[in-house]
Amino acid sequence: xxxxxxxxxxxxxxxxxxxxxxxxxxxxxxxxxxxxxxxxxxxxxxxxxxxxxxxxxxxxxxxxxxxxxxxxxxxxxxxxxxxxxxxxxxxxxxxxxxxxxxxxxxxxxxx
Amino acid sequence: xxxxxxxxxxxxxxxxxxxxxxxxxxxxxxxxxxxxxxxxxxxxxxxxxxxxxxxxxxxxxxxxxxxxxxxxxxxxxxxxxxxxxxxxxxxxxxxxxxxxxxxxxxxxxxxxx
Numbered sequence: 001x002x003x004x005x006x007x008x009x010x011x012x013x014x015x016x017x018x019x020x021x022x023x024x025x026x027x028x029x030x031x032x033x034x035x036x037x038x039x040x041x042x043x044x045x046x047x048x049x050x051x052x053x054x055x056x057x058x059x060x061x062x063x064x065x066x067x068x069x070x071x072x073x074x075x076x077x078x079x080x081x082x083x084x085x086x087x088x089x090x091x092x093x094x095x096x097x098x099x100x101x102x103x104x105x106x107x108x109x110x111x
Numbered sequence: 112x113x114x115x116x117x118x119x120x121x122x123x124x125x126x127x128x129x130x131x132x133x134x135x136x137x138x139x140x141x142x143x144x145x146x147x148x149x150x151x152x153x154x155x156x157x158x159x160x161x162x163x164x165x166x167x168x169x170x171x172x173x174x175x176x177x178x179x180x181x182x183x184x185x186x187x188x189x190x191x192x193x194x195x196x197x198x199x200x201x202x203x204x205x206x207x208x209x210x211x212x213x214x215x216x217x218x219x220x221x222x223x224x
């Protein structure tokens with residue numbers, strides 16, 4: 001079973017709107033990472049948040065982590081057509097040394 | 112600035128054929144990984160190599176073998192391809208064993224007929 005589960009599976013928004021996607025996981029983690037995948041391409045690392053952090057920012061991206069609820073969210077502000085992609089969360093557990101990917105959220109930003 | 116380079120980009124095999132997917136990174140990373148991605152799913156780890164000379168099984172190793180040829184290169188071999196191995200394969204590298212961010216190659220789309 002997948003450690004990280006993204007929600008929603010798909011999201012369609014207008015350019016300029018914000019996009020929010022969530023990731024839930026089952027067991028304790030050491031860090032959580034978000035990746036973007038454009039169609040037919042490899043994954044690109046966006047941001048890493050450690051278990052002792054609650055929020056991180058990178059440009060138009062904001063990631064939150066709530067370890068008590070075992071969930072994370074990725075917010076893309078002022079979306080652009082170029083943000084159209086699939087977004088994956090990946091959880092890392094030092095015990096077992098595993099980085100486990102969720103099934104992804106497909107985001108479509110309409111111009 | 113090549114990063115992680117995978118070859119080939121596309122391949123069609125007949126059931127029972129063998130092939131090797133090649134991966135090379137130029138970032139002086141210690142760790143390298145092979146994942147597969149199936150439609151609608153995230154990536155699943157096949158094998159990884161924490162450092163030159165070591166390899167370990169991931170979540171779905173059956174039907175695959177790997178070789179860490181040197182620090183730069185990590186190959187994935189299918190000895191007898193099966194239709195269930197139809198997938199997109201990604202190689203990745205990182206500075207440490209898991210835990211830190213991965214840099215991914217652009218993928219190999221493999222079809223086994």
